[in-house]
Amino acid sequence: xxxxxxxxxxxxxxxxxxxxxxxxxxxxxxxxxxxxxxxxxxxxxxxxxxxxxxxxxxxxxxxxxxxxxxxxxxxxxxxxxxxxxxxxxxxxxxxxxxxxxxxxxxxxxxxxxxxxxxxxxxxxxxxxxxxxxxxxxxxxxxxxxxxxxxxxxxxxxxxxxxxxxxxxxxxxxxxxxxxxxxxxxxxxxxxxxxxxxxxxxxxxxxxxxxxxxxxxxxxxxxxxxxxxxxxxxxxxxxxxxxxxxxxxxxxxxxxxxxxxxxxxxxxxxxxxxxxxxxxxxxxxxxxxxxxxxxxxxxxxxxxxxxxxxxxxxxxxxxxxxxxxxxxxxxxxxxxxxxxxx
Numbered sequence: 001x002x003x004x005x006x007x008x009x010x011x012x013x014x015x016x017x018x019x020x021x022x023x024x025x026x027x028x029x030x031x032x033x034x035x036x037x038x039x040x041x042x043x044x045x046x047x048x049x050x051x052x053x054x055x056x057x058x059x060x061x062x063x064x065x066x067x068x069x070x071x072x073x074x075x076x077x078x079x080x081x082x083x084x085x086x087x088x089x090x091x092x093x094x095x096x097x098x099x100x101x102x103x104x105x106x107x108x109x110x111x112x113x114x115x116x117x118x119x120x121x122x123x124x125x126x127x128x129x130x131x132x133x134x135x136x137x138x139x140x141x142x143x144x145x146x147x148x149x150x151x152x153x154x155x156x157x158x159x160x161x162x163x164x165x166x167x168x169x170x171x172x173x174x175x176x177x178x179x180x181x182x183x184x185x186x187x188x189x190x191x192x193x194x195x196x197x198x199x200x201x202x203x204x205x206x207x208x209x210x211x212x213x214x215x216x217x218x219x220x221x222x223x224x225x226x227x228x229x230x231x232x233x234x235x236x237x238x239x240x241x242x243x244x245x246x247x248x249x250x251x252x253x254x255x256x257x258x259x260x261x262x263x264x265x266x267x268x269x270x271x272x273x274x275x276x277x278x279x280x281x282x283x284x285x286x287x288x289x290x291x292x293x294x295x296x297x298x299x300x301x302x303x304x305x306x307x308x309x310x311x312x313x314x315x316x317x318x319x320x321x322x323x324x325x326x327x328x329x330x331x332x333x334x335x336x337x338x339x340x341x
Contacts, residue, residue: 024183025196027205028054028063037099037113040064040161047073048183052176053205056094058247059169059285059292060238062113065162067178073154078124078162081175083203084143085210091260091287092145092172096124097163102155112165124150125167169238169286173206214257214288221253221337222312224320229311230275234265234282241279241296245331246308246324249289252317253337258289262314262338268298268307275301298326312336 026041028034034041034054043050046067054063080096082089097111103120110123154160164176185193199205250262267280279298285291298306306326313319317338324334 022182022185023049023051023177024185024188025051025053025193025200027196027199028052030207033057034063034065036062037064037116037161037163040066042066043178044187045179045181045183046160047076047179047181049179049181050177050183052178053173053200054164054176055173055205055207056092056164056166056171057207058171059290060112060294061165061171063164065176065178066159067162068159069154069157071157075151076154077149077151077178077180079149079177080164081177082145083173083175083206084145085173085203085206085208086212087214088208088210088212088288089145089172091168092166092170092174093168094164094166094172094174096150096176097121098124098152098154098160099163100154100160101158112167113163121163122152124148124152166286169284169290169292171286171288171290173208216251216256219251219253219256219335219337221339222320222322224318225322227309227321229265229321230267232267232275232280233277234267234280236283237281238283238291238293240281240294242294243330244297244326245292245294246334247290247292247331248334248336250285250291250312250314250336250338251289253339258285258287259314259317259338260285260287260289262289262291262312262317264291264293265311265313266293267309268295269301271296271299273299273301297330308332310334310336312338314338316341 043065046069052065078096080094082092099115099119099121101119103122105115105120106123111121115121250259251257252259262285263282264285265282267275270276270279279295281293283291298308300306308324311319311321318341320336320338322336324332326332
C-alpha cells in the first residue's frame with residue numbers, strides 16, 4: 001500500500017482525470033441508508049471512477065461497499081474528502097479499510113467491526129489535514145478538508161469490501177472516490193444522473209444545514225436522581241450486547257450547545273435482574289455532544305421496569321445520574337442537559 005499526502009487538490013484532479021466530467025455519482029438515500037458489512041452496497045464496476053457521497057450520521061455509524069475484481073490490481077486508488085460545512089464537520093476524520101483475501105488481520109482495536117472469516121484488512125487512516133481550500137469538482141468550487149490519496153494493491157480476484165467509519169464517533173459527510181477508469185453512464189438514466197448532480201451541487205447530499213448554529217433552540221436541565229452509583233467496573237466501550245440501542249446527546253442546559261467529550265457511564269440489570277460487569281461501560285460524546293450505546297435488552301432491576309442508568313460528567317458541569325425507561329421499541333433516545341458548576 002502506498003499513501004501520498006497531496007500538496008493541493010489539483011493532483012487529485014490529475015490522477016482522477018475522468019472525475020471532473022465523468023465520475024459516476026452514487027448518493028446515500030436518507031430513506032435507505034448505506035449499511036455495514038452485514039449488507040454492503042454493491043458497486044457494479046470496481047475499476048470505474050465512482051464518487052460515493054455519504055454521511056456517517058450517528059455515533060458508531062459504518063458504511064460498507066462491495067467490489068468484485070476479476071483479477072489482481074496493482075494500484076487501486078481511493079481518496080476521501082470531507083466538505084466544509086460551517087464548523088459541523090471540523091473534527092470529522094473518517095478512516096477506511098479495504099477488507100478481503102490476501103491482507104493480514106490487523107489488531108482488533110483498530111476496527112469497529114468483525115472481519116468475515118478468512119479475510120484480512122488494509123487500514124487507511126487520514127494522518128494529515130490541510131487548511132480548507134477550494135477544490136474544483138463538476139465545474140463548481142467546493143471547500144474541503146481532506147487531502148489524502150491512497151493506493152491499495154488488490155492481491156487476487158474476488159470480492160473485496162471498502163469500509164468507512166469515524167474512529168472517535170464524530171458525525172459528518174464525506175465523498176469517497178474509487179477507481180480511475182471511465183464509467184458506463186448507460187447504467188444510470190438521465191433523470192437519475194440529473195437528480196444526483198442536483199443533490200451534489202446544492203449541497204443537500206450532506207444532510208446538514210451548514211448555516212445552522214451548533215446550539216438547539218431550547219433545552220432543559222436534567223434533574224439528578226437521588227441514587228447511589230453502584231461500584232461496578234466501567235471499561236471504555238459502548239457495545240455490551242446486541243438488540244437494543246440507546247441514542248442521545250449531552251448539552252449545556254443554559255446555552256443549549258453540545259458538550260463534546262462528556263463522559264457517559266452506563267449500567268443496567270441483566271436478564272436475571274442483577275447488575276454485573278458485563279452490562280456496564282463508559283464512553284465519550286462526539287463533537288456534536290452525541291452518544292450511542294448498544295446492549296441486549298436490560299432486565300428489570302429490583303422488581304421495577306427495565307431501564308438503563310447513566311451518570312454523565314464533564315469539566316465545569318455538575319454531575320448527573322439519570323435513567324432511561326424502556327418501552328417496547330428496540331431503540332430509544334435520551335437528551336441530557338448539564339448545569340454549570
